[in-house]
Amino acid sequence: MAKIVVDPITRIEGHLRIEAEVSGGRITDAWSSATMFRGIEKILKGRDPRDAWFWTQRFCGVCTTVHSMASIRAVENALKIKIPPNAELIRNIIMGIQNVQDHVIHFYHLHALDWVDITSGLKADPAKTAALAASLSEWPKNSPTYFKAVQDKVKAFVASGRLGPFANAYWGHPAYKLPPEANLMATAHYLEALEWQKDVIKIHAILGSKNPHPQTFLVGGMSIPVDPDSQNALNADKLMEIKRLLKKAQDFVEQVYIPDLLAVASFYKEWAGIGEGVGNYLCYGEFPDAAGNLWLPAGIILKKDISKVLPVDQGKIAEYVDHSWFENSKGTGKGLHPWEGETEVSYTGPKAPYEHLDTDKKYSFVKSPRYEEMPMEVGPLARVLVAYASGHKETKAIVDLVLGKLGVGAEALFSTLGRTAARGVDCLLIARQTPKFLDELIGNIAKGDLRIHANEKWDPSEWPSEAKGYGWHEAPRGGLGHWIKIKDQKIENYQAVVPSTWNASPRDAKGQRGPYEAALVGTPMADPNKPLEILRTIHSFDPCLACAVHVVDANGNEMVKVKVS
Amino acid sequence: MSKRTTEESLHDVENAPVQHEHSIGRMLQERGVSRRDFLKFCSAMTAAMALPASFAPKVAQALDEVKRPTLVWLEMQSCTGDSEALLRSANPTVGEIVLDILSVDYHETIMAAAGHQAEEALDKTIAAFKGKYICVIEGSIATKDSGVYGSTGGKSHLDRARQVAGGALATIAVGTCASYGGIAAAVPNPTGAVGVKEAVPGATVINLPGCPVNADNLTATIVHYLVFGKIPALDSHGRPLFAYGKRIHDNCERRPHFDAGQYVEHWGDDGHRKGFCLYKMGCKGPATFHNCPSQRYNEKTSWPVASGHPCAGCSEPNFWDTMSPMYKRLPNVPGFGIEHTADKIGLGLAAGAAAAFAVHGALNALRKDKEPSDESKEG
Numbered sequence: 001m002a003k004i005v006v007d008p009i010t011r012i013e014g015h016l017r018i019e020a021e022v023s024g025g026r027i028t029d030a031w032s033s034a035t036m037f038r039g040i041e042k043i044l045k046g047r048d049p050r051d052a053w054f055w056t057q058r059f060c061g062v063c064t065t066v067h068s069m070a071s072i073r074a075v076e077n078a079l080k081i082k083i084p085p086n087a088e089l090i091r092n093i094i095m096g097i098q099n100v101q102d103h104v105i106h107f108y109h110l111h112a113l114d115w116v117d118i119t120s121g122l123k124a125d126p127a128k129t130a131a132l133a134a135s136l137s138e139w140p141k142n143s144p145t146y147f148k149a150v151q152d153k154v155k156a157f158v159a160s161g162r163l164g165p166f167a168n169a170y171w172g173h174p175a176y177k178l179p180p181e182a183n184l185m186a187t188a189h190y191l192e193a194l195e196w197q198k199d200v201i202k203i204h205a206i207l208g209s210k211n212p213h214p215q216t217f218l219v220g221g222m223s224i225p226v227d228p229d230s231q232n233a234l235n236a237d238k239l240m241e242i243k244r245l246l247k248k249a250q251d252f253v254e255q256v257y258i259p260d261l262l263a264v265a266s267f268y269k270e271w272a273g274i275g276e277g278v279g280n281y282l283c284y285g286e287f288p289d290a291a292g293n294l295w296l297p298a299g300i301i302l303k304k305d306i307s308k309v310l311p312v313d314q315g316k317i318a319e320y321v322d323h324s325w326f327e328n329s330k331g332t333g334k335g336l337h338p339w340e341g342e343t344e345v346s347y348t349g350p351k352a353p354y355e356h357l358d359t360d361k362k363y364s365f366v367k368s369p370r371y372e373e374m375p376m377e378v379g380p381l382a383r384v385l386v387a388y389a390s391g392h393k394e395t396k397a398i399v400d401l402v403l404g405k406l407g408v409g410a411e412a413l414f415s416t417l418g419r420t421a422a423r424g425v426d427c428l429l430i431a432r433q434t435p436k437f438l439d440e441l442i443g444n445i446a447k448g449d450l451r452i453h454a455n456e457k458w459d460p461s462e463w464p465s466e467a468k469g470y471g472w473h474e475a476p477r478g479g480l481g482h483w484i485k486i487k488d489q490k491i492e493n494y495q496a497v498v499p500s501t502w503n504a505s506p507r508d509a510k511g512q513r514g515p516y517e518a519a520l521v522g523t524p525m526a527d528p529n530k531p532l533e534i535l536r537t538i539h540s541f542d543p544c545l546a547c548a549v550h551v552v553d554a555n556g557n558e559m560v561k562v563k564v565s
Numbered sequence: 566m567s568k569r570t571t572e573e574s575l576h577d578v579e580n581a582p583v584q585h586e587h588s589i590g591r592m593l594q595e596r597g598v599s600r601r602d603f604l605k606f607c608s609a610m611t612a613a614m615a616l617p618a619s620f621a622p623k624v625a626q627a628l629d630e631v632k633r634p635t636l637v638w639l640e641m642q643s644c645t646g647d648s649e650a651l652l653r654s655a656n657p658t659v660g661e662i663v664l665d666i667l668s669v670d671y672h673e674t675i676m677a678a679a680g681h682q683a684e685e686a687l688d689k690t691i692a693a694f695k696g697k698y699i700c701v702i703e704g705s706i707a708t709k710d711s712g713v714y715g716s717t718g719g720k721s722h723l724d725r726a727r728q729v730a731g732g733a734l735a736t737i738a739v740g741t742c743a744s745y746g747g748i749a750a751a752v753p754n755p756t757g758a759v760g761v762k763e764a765v766p767g768a769t770v771i772n773l774p775g776c777p778v779n780a781d782n783l784t785a786t787i788v789h790y791l792v793f794g795k796i797p798a799l800d801s802h803g804r805p806l807f808a809y810g811k812r813i814h815d816n817c818e819r820r821p822h823f824d825a826g827q828y829v830e831h832w833g834d835d836g837h838r839k840g841f842c843l844y845k846m847g848c849k850g851p852a853t854f855h856n857c858p859s860q861r862y863n864e865k866t867s868w869p870v871a872s873g874h875p876c877a878g879c880s881e882p883n884f885w886d887t888m889s890p891m892y893k894r895l896p897n898v899p900g901f902g903i904e905h906t907a908d909k910i911g912l913g914l915a916a917g918a919a920a921a922f923a924v925h926g927a928l929n930a931l932r933k934d935k936e937p938s939d940e941s942k943e944g
Contacts, residue, residue: 005680005681005719006679007680007717007718007719008673008679008683008717008718009679009680010673010674010676010677010678010679010683011673011674011675011676011677011679012673012674013644013645013674014640014645015640015715015716035715035716035717036641036642036707036714036715036716036722037642037707037714037715037756038642038705038714038749038755038756038758039749039755039756040748040749042753042755043748043749043751043752043753043754043755043885047889047890048889048890048891048893050890050891051890051891051892054877054891055748055885058644058646058747058776059644060644060645061643061644061645061646061647061648061649061650061777062644062645062646064646064649105652109675110674113677118677153595153664156592156595157664160592162633162635162668162670164663164664164667164668164669164670165669165671165672165675165677166676167670167677167678168678168682168683168685168686169676169677169678169682170677170678170682191660194652194659194660195660197652197653198652198653198654198655198658198659198864201653201863202863202864202866205862205863205867205872206866206867207872208872209862209867209868209871209872209874210861210862210863210866210868210869211649211653211862211863212646212650212653212777213646213776215869215872215874215877216872216873216874218832218874220832221832221833223832223873223874224872224873224874225832225833225837225838225873226833226838227838227839230838230839230840231840232838232839232871232873233837233838233840233873345714345755347713349713351711352712352713352719352720352721352724353719353721354719450833450838451833452832453831453832455831455832455833458831458832529681530682535679546643546644546645547644
């Protein structure tokens with residue numbers, strides 16, 4: 001049996017390696033391995049809990065706000081801090097645009113080339129392309145002249161003989177199904193989205209100085225001051241700029257992303273029967289209002305049964321390391337709750353350079369989180385399924401519309417195509433909701449409420465000697481949780497169980513595959529030397545590996561205390 | 566220093582006759598970028614390099630003569646934040662960088678090929694352009710236990726760095742991790758993370774620290790090389806003086822409030838809303854060298870201090886240890902008031918801090934005071 005290796009998996013965040021067995025033109029087994037480790041949680045021990053957001057933000061520079069959010073929520077949960085309404089709304093806007101921008105980048109720049117053959121677009125008729133685009137959307141740029149200009153640009157680029165990042169790819173692969181006109185349309189929008197994403201994310205710069213890595217989060221609130229009468233604070237001018245950018249974001253999602261997604265999906269419907277995965281879904285819920293009610297509901301769906309949504313209990317989460325390069329003093333087969341983690345990195349893989357990992361033993365720097373010992377998928381699909389099954393009105397309307405347009409039933413969601421479609425649904429929902437958070441913020445400021453921070457517990461001398469808490473967040477890639485223990489005003493223990501830890505996890509003690517591994521089984525492979533189909537299913541999860549890899553160390557060495565004074 | 570305006574300079578070169586085949590200027594023209602837009606780009610680059618506006622024609626002329634140079638971009642122990650910064654680049658945009666200005670032959674985050682096909686593209690490029698390509702490295706390099714904490718394509722990151730940076734014309738370390746080890750190298754540095762220069766001592770390395778790098782500084786560094794045929798002048802930490810030659814505190818828009826003794830005392834208080842100095846909230850601007858106040862981020866929209874948050878000192882070596890806790894004010898800064906200059910504060914900083922531990926950033930601040938550099942002056 002042929003064992004194929006894809007390393008690096010490109011067009012993702014981080015370092016991911018897939019090994020797969022192929023037989024009879026299909027994948028019969030697969031292993032997911034993360035090949036990079038930093039140990040930031042170990043570095044966090046002994047530091048100021050108020051700084052943790054800034055450190056954990058560096059878990060990931062793509063979903064660049066999400067660890068900050070989970071971190072400040074964990075500390076606020078531990079210290080029982082309630083933040084002012086303006087801070088909650090500003091956070092919602094930051095999360096909203098992060099999600100929308102991230103999903104569009106994923107679709108066009110990380111995922112599209114799995115479905116779109118750029119070179120085929122060179123043969124397209126620009127007028128027919130414009131007609132196709134006009135039948136899908138009223139986007140004003142979609143003219144014959146526009147598509148002709150894009151085609152000419154791509155032609156000139158190809159003629160230069162230097163294909164740069166598009167060299168050596170899978171152009172002409174038999175699994176590409178789009179007609180030339182659809183390929184040209186998607187290529188044009190690939191380039192357009194590249195411009196769009198840098199504009200709309202300026203919202204992060206307005207509210208938080210820059211993106212990536214906005215610098216605006218505070219335990220207890222946000223650091224962007226609010227004052228309509230100051231030029232150094234969030235004032236009418238800046239609020240209107242945010243409004244304009246949110247409109248720009250929503251227009252592009254409604255008129256370009258969603259029509260393109262539906263058009264591409266309609267040519268690849270067989271992928272609604274491929275890439276199912278583990279069939280269990282976890283969502284923490286998101287977008288709290290002032291009373292703490294979540295706009296998108298939390299819940300768990302087991303075995304694809306959308307007639308039941310179970311509540312989430314953080315006590316039922318545990319991480320296993322039986323196939324991960326860590327040690328566990330409690331012994332093999334034992335899972336540890338994030339607060340109680342005591343894991344030490346211990347690489348036992350092959351010496352580089354190597355051809356294959358020993359997948360019977362330990363083979364990844366990602367641990368295996370399980371919920372009541374079950375592997376769970378997190379992400380837009382989990383979020384949309386939980387909302388759909390919970391009867392969330394806006395979600396139900398969009399999901400039914402998408403399923404109707406594609407002429408498929410709800411069972412099609414449990415697939416590679418379903419995952420990619422759910423990301424579009426999620427994006428559209430949030431693109432429409434985020435302007436409402438801005439309106440609420442403006443209304444609140446109009447009432448004279450300028451508070452952005454709960455100051456009472458900023459000074460660590462106001463804290464109890466010991467505290468512990470957790471913070472949940474629905475990141476673009478799914479359910480993210482941070483767990484913190486604080487002792488004597490310092491971090492005693494810190495643990496993050498992130499979306500790609502769930503999804504990229506290796507096998508657990510029972511030998512149960514993680515979601516990537518399970519989803520790959522059964523995937524067809526037209527040519528094992530050109531792993532296009534593997535990329536389709538893996539990219540449908542939107543992997544983000546840097547944050548998936550981490551270590552907890554409750555019994556580690558006392559770290560050297562280094563401080564400014 | 567020339568008094569000519571940028572517009573006048575642009576006018577001079579609009580009729581510039583030389584446009585070599587396959588040059589960057591020609592490529593842009595063929596892609597439908599107008600000559601005028603190209604010249605605006607040249608003038609933005611000139612400003613980013615802290616050169617007088619009169620240099621814009623020279624920049625344009627030089628770019629008309631170079632073909633797309635080859636660039637390969639490696640990810641090590643990174644968060645991909647520097648790649649994302651590149652995606653937010655506006656002048657030029659990432660589309661122009663990838664399609665027109667450079668030939669980006671390897672970049673894991675954007676390239677279409679994966680696995681063997683990706684590695685083959687890298688191998689071919691570094692063989693065909695040996696000694697001529699630019700290498701960019703993002704993320705620190707794990708050296709502990711023979712480098713087992715980072716591998717791609719079955720090869721350790723340490724070996725990849727030696728091979729690819731070793732054969733490059735020059736290597737640009739983007740971000741603080743690639744420059745000095747960054748967050749992974751913070752105490753207790755579990756993986757033995759180091760920056761590129763330490764991992765590959767023989768390589769020619771330009772450090773562009775910052776968390777993440779300011780993409781404008783990256784493109785300006787490349788353009789600097791294309792225009793002048795040599796790498797920019799560097800400080801003792803390997804950073805280009807055009808971007809890291811001045812202390813944040815000295816260029817800060819809130820400096821008058823510092824001098825006047827007007828400080829933010831609590832988040833959201835009257836001073837915070839009015840844009841007072843963030844020194845007491847932990848600002849590390851007095852010990853940090855970077856062009857954030859002038860270059861800003863996301864098309865000059867903002868930078869940390871402008872959004873009400875203290876500078877974290879992210880462009881200084883070892884800032885994760887030496888500048889934390891983040892909200893603790895810098896020590897032993899001499900009394901406040903208009904008569905106290907930043908130089909005195911720099912001296913006090915180093916003297917006070919060096920007793921307890923080595924503050925590289927502050928020591929560097931002291932060193933800079935004694936070595937004023939012409940390159941760092943604005944036109």
